[in-house]
Amino acid sequence: MPNNSSTPAADNKAPKETLATPANDEVKETRAKSELTEKELKALAKAERARQFKEKFAKEGGPPPAKFQKKKLTKQERRELQAANEQAKSAASNNKSQQQDNASNSANQQQQQDPLPKSSAAAAAAATAVAGQPTNRMPGNTTASVSATSINKRGPAIIPTQPDKRLSIFKHLNEPRFPVSSLFENTTHPDGSNAPITASTDVATSNSNALLIDTSGKALKPTHPSDGVLASAQAVAQGLQPGSNLLSSIDRSMQQLELSTSTSGRHHHLNVEDSQTAPSSGASTPGKPTTTATTAAADPALMTAFIDPTTSAPNEIPVHPSVITTGLKIAAGNIVSSDARTIAMLQSLIDAITDYHVPPQQIINRHLIKYIQVQTKYLEQQRPLTVGMNNAMRWLSEKVSKIEVTLDEKEAKLEMVQNIRDYIKERITAPRDLIVEYGLKKIQDGDVILTYGGSSTVKHLLIAAHKSKANLGGKRVRFRVIVVDSRPHWEGREFVRSLIEAGFTKQTTKEAGLDVDTNDDEDIDFVEPPISTTFNNNSNKSEDQDSSSSSSSVGSSGGCTGITYISINALGYVMRDVSKVLLGAEAFFANGTLLGKAGTALVALSAQTYRVPVIAVCPTHKFTSTIRLDSVVDNELGNPDQLVWTPGYSDNIPSEQTGTTRQLNPTSSLSSSGGIVEGVNFEGNKKWAYHSMDYSPFASDRYSSQPHTNNSSGAISLDNNSNTTNENISKKSVNSKSAPSVSLKNSSRNNHPLAKWREAGPLKLLNLVQDLTPAKLISVIITDVGLIPTTSIPVVVREYSI
């Protein structure tokens, strides 16, 4: 994150920051004066910045911030230089290795740039973008100096990191530099070429512009792709109220900005991306705050920004607004599952291709590939593409390259669009239905199915199993679902919610604490699950019973008879009751390894320990012929702050309090499942959890519409329960609702023990998003070509030439 990473660049900051604003103005002027092409403008801006950069550096006195910083620098310079030298040495020793640390890299760069920064305008601009992010926020002299000091103060705390010892992936943690610079080249899209955006032309300027709005303290509420940015922008504005403790408030607000943007995005590059694209679009419509990425991208300015490629410079291929929409949605976490991301990508590409025109003197199959690559590259910057997306892209480029030259443009486009639609249908949606069909045969009466994360395929399968009457000769299979969830994304909550919304509640709205096992009949003899005595009250049968009874003694008639929601910590407790584990997959590698949400391997290992069959569901379009051996070499990195303080954190506290009493009480725990959703984190503290979610960047789009809360259905409410244990629980939960809600106001992340982990010295946080599950732990993969063992993936890949 910037405050970490920018430390070596601290000495450059103040000058650059002050020059950013005039540069911006000047760019605007030039643009107003002459109608230059986008590219020229950009080049001009870069050159201008480079020039001023040079000037400011050459000057001794400079404006007050520079002065101020000079003083500080005299003290710090030696330290910094020393550190830089050390880093340079270590870098030299690691020479050529890919793991060369970015910090040392940039330190070297600075040393070179110090005397003569004419090296490259792009590098300087990139540095500006990075360094500018924190500092640009305060365009005034005083604030700028404050920010400079704050950075300097933070500086030494970061320096102790040992760059040479870090893994290559760790550099990501602290270094948004590369992504930023790469973004810098590619973020021209929002303002396009001649778009009527008043804001700015490129990253640095748009950034400073947005922060001007913030710091001026006006009631301008820029439009943001995610309201996390909005909230933090407001926080910035508040933090800069005169008389407040500037240093800390800036510090905090900056971290908040990072946090909110990055929690929404999970990935480092996009933090910067978010905060850059957002203000620029916001500046164009400064009226009301809109919340979702959709609106941001549907913004007319953005739409006009998409200029017909035939009119713009031949080499500039713009990113289509629909692709931007998709990209931002993916970055903001609105589209999470890998299937959904693939579909969204392909659909946005349909839009992009529909609006595509072949430039004069270009051949469609050559140029269209380039065009599509630009779109894909944009998406990749938002979040790394999944295997499924990569497969789709490979397929698509092959299709494009095979377009017959004789076809005219319109026909070719139509054909491509149809091809993509077919792909979505044949490779993604239809396989899902097939998987559901195959999977239904594997869900048997009495099963206790454990699932982890929020796989959409698993969700479809469970819902189908719940509704299916095919098995048992018209009788519905009875099964229970245990949803295992984990920090930091708590995807299982959404999963549980969609299960309930799909009607899982309807069977058990009249449930109650039934302590006697009522299904001693013959037909479950040979499939008798180990759990049937433990979870007795959930497995009543016969539909007529259900319809006739409104009393409290009737359970379900079939389908899913109960959902248990647990945190992954409780895995060992429930696993002995589980009869099948259902896992979603992001990809399968040729050696049978499953790529899944981090924690999947843990669940599979636990299942293996208890000899529970592990069923993975994965359509073949997510198979790949590559292999991966461990999850460290290649992984997606989440934001480390999510480990420290997340919206999910605050609801851990009360759930620990009440949850332990519930969970460890043998009579009131799983056996006395009050509602369809029983569990620790979800039920008793539901209100609290949702309330605390208001802090989330997802607040309005993911959790704002609260599902069935207390009164609507007994499904997730404890209030309908009649027996004593549950009354106790509900009392407890009531208490817990009131008590922590008071502390909620104070329990911001500052109270968190790791809140200031960046200043805590050598502490590093690693938030891995995915992990690999070895092939041995998986009993079967349900795919659209049938049920196959993990060993058969190479065969499938080969025979189907995936």
Add this chain to the structure above:
Amino acid sequence: MPAPIAAIRSLMEYTKHDTSKTIHEFNEEAVKVASHLKESLNNSISISAGCDIFMRRTTKLALGDVMECKQSLLKELDEFLDEAKDYRNIVAKIGSQFIRDGHTILVHSYSRAILSLLKKAADQNKRFRVYVTESRPDCSGIKTAQELRSLDIPTKVILDTAVGYIIEKVDLVLVGAEGVVENGGLINKVGTYQLAIVAKEAKKPLYALTESYKFVRLYPLNQYDLPSTNPALLTFEDCDNDNDDDIQNGASEKNALKDTSSSLESQIQLQNPTLDYTPPEYITFLFTNLGVMTPSGVSDELIKFYYV
């Protein structure tokens, strides 16, 4: 005649008498007949393997004149059946290489493939001893023992419960298969699974003998995952059925069982599965007419055969 072959033959017979006017109609009718065939038997697994082969061939039929297509189908299947006759010999030939002079072999239940393999090995002048499990409830192990004795192979019958006792003396374990499922696991006479567990624990190799027409498109995850549409598959089968005439040795025992079971049955619920499922990790190799393969090879073959 092995069950899958019988299934194919009966479906071929049906094809000859079929009066469908289009290929599509014929296909639909064939599906119905096949499912009827599966349902009419207690043990549907090996039947369904044969039906699957037949159905695979029918769906591959080119559209055209019905009679011609049927003729070509029948011709194709005839060729297949001719070929299949030899499968067991191929298995025996391949498998006999694994038996060495002086080996002690543990055999479960009755399997014609095992018998022909042992015969082959004996013909190669290899000297070996065989332990055969009694294999209740139908005591088919005794039948095996009798046939082996007629081949002059030293044979001893042991109790199913004595597998753990005898395993130390054994060099390798041979089992047959009712069906081989997609992950390479076996469906076989009950007792195979526990035998496999014991063998694995004792680090003795377990080889399964099977012809490739026994590969069946099933993927059980546990014992209860076998197709349960036919509950008779896993329900109690009376011990006192006395249709098995060729078991003399076990007769007295069976009578004793008859007494106890009749008295017990009223009081105790008995469960008597006839088949069990052995997961692939317990199987060292499968001897098939396609060669010696690991369990995962079965899946590869099935994918090649059915999907492509």
